[in-house]
Amino acid sequence: FLGAGGGNDIQWCFSQVKGAVDDDVAEADIISTVEFNHSGELLATGDKGGRVVIFQQEQENKTQSHSRGEYNVYSTFQSHEPEFDYLKSLEIEEKINKIRWLPQKNAAQFLLSTNDKTIKLWKISERDKRPEGYNLKEEDGRYRDPTTVTTLRVPVFRPMDLMVEASPRRIFANAHTYHINSISINSDYETYLSADDLRINLWHLEITDRSFNIVDIKPANMEELTEVITAAEFHPNSCNTFVYSSSKGTIRLCDMRASALCDRHSKLFEEPEDPSNRSFFSEIISSISDVKFSHSGRYMMTRDYLSVKIWDLNMENRPVETYQVHEYLRSKLCSLYENDCIFDKFECCWNGSDRQRYFLPSPPCSIVMTGSYNNFFRMFDRNTKRDITLEASRENNKPRTVLKPRKVCASGKRKKDEISVDSLDFNKKILHTAWHPKENIIAVATTNNLYIFQDKMN
Amino acid sequence: MLGKGGKRKFDEHEDGLEGKVVSPTDGPSKVSYTLQRQTIFNISLMKLYNHRPLTEPSLQKTVLINNMLRRIQEELKQEGSLRPVFVTASQPADPLSDNFREAQPAFSHLASQPLLPTDFVSTTPLESCLTPASLLEDDTFCTSPTVQHDGPTKPPPPALQTVKDSFSSALDEIEELCPAPTSAEAVAAETAADDSKDHPSESNVQKPEGFPESRTAESKLMDSLPGNFEITTSTGFLTDLTLDDILFADIDTSMYDFDPCTSATGAASKMAPVSADELLKTLAPYSSQPVTPNQPFKMDLTELDHIMEVLVGS
Numbered sequence: 001f002l003g004a005g006g007g008n009d010i011q012w013c014f015s016q017v018k019g020a021v022d023d024d025v026a027e028a029d030i031i032s033t034v035e036f037n038h039s040g041e042l043l044a045t046g047d048k049g050g051r052v053v054i055f056q057q058e059q060e061n062k063t064q065s066h067s068r069g070e071y072n073v074y075s076t077f078q079s080h081e082p083e084f085d086y087l088k089s090l091e092i093e094e095k096i097n098k099i100r101w102l103p104q105k106n107a108a109q110f111l112l113s114t115n116d117k118t119i120k121l122w123k124i125s126e127r128d129k130r131p132e133g134y135n136l137k138e139e140d141g142r143y144r145d146p147t148t149v150t151t152l153r154v155p156v157f158r159p160m161d162l163m164v165e166a167s168p169r170r171i172f173a174n175a176h177t178y179h180i181n182s183i184s185i186n187s188d189y190e191t192y193l194s195a196d197d198l199r200i201n202l203w204h205l206e207i208t209d210r211s212f213n214i215v216d217i218k219p220a221n222m223e224e225l226t227e228v229i230t231a232a233e234f235h236p237n238s239c240n241t242f243v244y245s246s247s248k249g250t251i252r253l254c255d256m257r258a259s260a261l262c263d264r265h266s267k268l269f270e271e272p273e274d275p276s277n278r279s280f281f282s283e284i285i286s287s288i289s290d291v292k293f294s295h296s297g298r299y300m301m302t303r304d305y306l307s308v309k310i311w312d313l314n315m316e317n318r319p320v321e322t323y324q325v326h327e328y329l330r331s332k333l334c335s336l337y338e339n340d341c342i343f344d345k346f347e348c349c350w351n352g353s354d355r356q357r358y359f360l361p362s363p364p365c366s367i368v369m370t371g372s373y374n375n376f377f378r379m380f381d382r383n384t385k386r387d388i389t390l391e392a393s394r395e396n397n398k399p400r401t402v403l404k405p406r407k408v409c410a411s412g413k414r415k416k417d418e419i420s421v422d423s424l425d426f427n428k429k430i431l432h433t434a435w436h437p438k439e440n441i442i443a444v445a446t447t448n449n450l451y452i453f454q455d456k457m458n
Numbered sequence: 459m460l461g462k463g464g465k466r467k468f469d470e471h472e473d474g475l476e477g478k479v480v481s482p483t484d485g486p487s488k489v490s491y492t493l494q495r496q497t498i499f500n501i502s503l504m505k506l507y508n509h510r511p512l513t514e515p516s517l518q519k520t521v522l523i524n525n526m527l528r529r530i531q532e533e534l535k536q537e538g539s540l541r542p543v544f545v546t547a548s549q550p551a552d553p554l555s556d557n558f559r560e561a562q563p564a565f566s567h568l569a570s571q572p573l574l575p576t577d578f579v580s581t582t583p584l585e586s587c588l589t590p591a592s593l594l595e596d597d598t599f600c601t602s603p604t605v606q607h608d609g610p611t612k613p614p615p616p617a618l619q620t621v622k623d624s625f626s627s628a629l630d631e632i633e634e635l636c637p638a639p640t641s642a643e644a645v646a647a648e649t650a651a652d653d654s655k656d657h658p659s660e661s662n663v664q665k666p667e668g669f670p671e672s673r674t675a676e677s678k679l680m681d682s683l684p685g686n687f688e689i690t691t692s693t694g695f696l697t698d699l700t701l702d703d704i705l706f707a708d709i710d711t712s713m714y715d716f717d718p719c720t721s722a723t724g725a726a727s728k729m730a731p732v733s734a735d736e737l738l739k740t741l742a743p744y745s746s747q748p749v750t751p752n753q754p755f756k757m758d759l760t761e762l763d764h765i766m767e768v769l770v771g772s
Binding site: 085088089090091092093116178179197198225226227228230247280283284287334337338340343 | 494
């Protein structure tokens with residue numbers, strides 16, 4: 001695995017951890033999504049209780065280049081509430097499945113957040129001034145007796161303590177029969193898609209009362225249903241192109257110019273099954289849990305249960321690179337099926353472009369990161385072909401100390417400092433990770449804590 | 459599921475089934491392959507039917523488990539170890555009544571022995587029987603996005619099974635509370651219960667304990683799979699119910715007719731009034747809802763409503 005030191009290798013250090021300390025996890029605090037905004041200044045998390053918490057990076061001290069700014073709470077709001085579907089006698093969870101930021105156009109920030117059924121556009125704005133000196137009102141809001149007004153003055157804005165307000169600007173509801181798993185904003189910044197298990201809808205950000213259905217894989221007879229949509233994303237540059245992944249391990253690329261309903265794909269990406277690895281669980285572990293385009297749009301990355309695959313959009317019959325995340329679990333699939341862990345949906349992300357501060361920057365999309373069990377997360381360097389396993393744990397919380405690489409021992413003699421597969425804690429899973437778009441700062445979510453790591457600055 | 463923060467230890471039972479899966483054609487490892495397949499099949503059924511979430515279950519998970527079951531069934535079919543014998547699984551227009559039509563033959567096969575495959579004749583093709591139609595329902599309305607039962611937790615049949623069972627168990631308790639006998643039902647139930655107790659081994663979907671004759675076992679397995687998967691589940695997997703409770707279904711289905719106009723059966727009308735609290739107490743142990751570590755136990759209010767309707771009988 002990636003050793004400490006050596007050339008351009010990033011050395012990761014603990015920076016911050018957010019969230020409750022105690023082991024007793026409140027269900028509502030379980031983090032369900034993590035996303036940096038386009039500048040990286042803001043970091044949003046969504047949780048099972050329907051709340052969104054946004055952290056803001058402090059302005060860096062220009063003189064002191066030893067540490068990047070810390071992230072502090074900027075805004076917290078309740079995005080979604082639990083609802084009840086009376087027709088089916090079932091609850092609709094308020095859990096935030098995904099958050100996606102819009103690029104900033106003015107002073108306010110906008111993000112889309114979604115639960116299983118409803119997408120909301122939130123405006124987050126700052127207020128640091130307020131008008132004072134009204135003629136007809138006192139400062140506390142009470143109306144003045146008009147007969148006491150003898151002179152007129154012009155109200156002026158005076159500074160006040162910063163207040164960050166979040167208000168829902170659009171609510172996109174009632175368009176999904178099944179559970180929404182993805183939202184993706186188009187490169188035109190006017191439209192976005194939302195995908196559930198069987199359908200994908202195209203929305204305009206300004207229009208809430210209708211959406212266009214662009215993919216529908218629901219069979220006429222539900223008994224014939226064998227495959228569902230698991231993730232979808234717009235191409236970063238072509239506003240007519242998007243991809244969606246399935247539970248059978250396929251990715252379909254669709255062009256909206258071809259037809260109104262993109263049921264017929266333009267490209268189908270699928271790797272033939274390796275016959276030597278066949279098992280009862282082959283289909284389940286091939287189910288893709290996340291798909292992410294590279295910044296250029298030339299490549300896309302998919303995550304299935306055991307691996308991360310990089311695909312070249314020009315080659316449909318197999319991925320160009322495959323990285324094994326935790327191959328040692330392959331012999332444990334039956335137990336993981338029994339305890340449902342095999343259905344865990346891990347996400348993956350690319351590194352951003354490192355600012356040209358250091359003499360050896362990492363090119364963008366040269367490193368991929370994804371989570372695993374036991375609060376481990378993994379990174380793969382596509383250029384050096386080296387990988388590293390790190391742990392998100394409060395035990396390592398000394399800032400500026402380099403994280404120690406971890407190793408899982410699959411079988412046989414366990415070396416010192418290695419962990420055996422049977423000792424892994426499958427309750428501690430890292431499903432959500434995010435990489436700052438411009439710097440080597442990563443956000444890693446354990447069950448209810450958010451860890452922020454930075455690279456060691458020399 | 460897993461303890462909070464506790465390291466998970468693998469079941470010793472499971473250990474024997476892990477490891478590389480062998481192809482079914484390997485001679486000596488065929489038994490372990492069959493064993494693994496059997497286990498996975500059972501686990502899959504349990505996942506689909508033992509879970510009563512308050513929120514809609516994940517369609518992806520349901521589809522994947524369903525595919526697993528289908529694949530195993532296909533394999534079994536291809537291995538030719540079963541003959542296509544099933545109870546007729548016609549699509550129910552009225553899911554309630556159909557369950558009971560199917561319930562009786564399915565349960566009666568438990569009481570009789572030995573099991574003869576030729577006792578049942580199937581008129582439906584194998585494929586439609588294999589497809590657990592009850593798992594994945596059609597949209598009933600095109601325009602309304604909310605009417606959709608996905609997965610096995612659609613309220614009527616499983617709730618009905620549970621209601622039947624908890625009701626009949628509750629009936630037991632209530633009868634103890636009040637002296638009015640429901641003689642016909644009680645006697646019939648006892649004889650049926652006796653029969654079933656003599657043949658506990660007929661419950662053939664419980665944990666696999668060695669298969670001396672894998673062929674018979676698998677044919678039994680397939681026989682217990684009518685098109686309606688709920689039957690199988692209720693015999694094997696609702697472990698907090700005794701076989702007695704389930705066999706009450708055989709006795710008098712008029713008791714379970716929830717039409718308020720016709721539910722005034724002899725049994726119901728003879729019962730002494732029971733307070734809702736007492737009923738809740740008697741019902742609590744019979745709910746099949748598993749207690750998950752993170753969620754408190756909750757009574758399904760729709761079940762209670764159904765039961766109360768029947769009890770009130772008007």
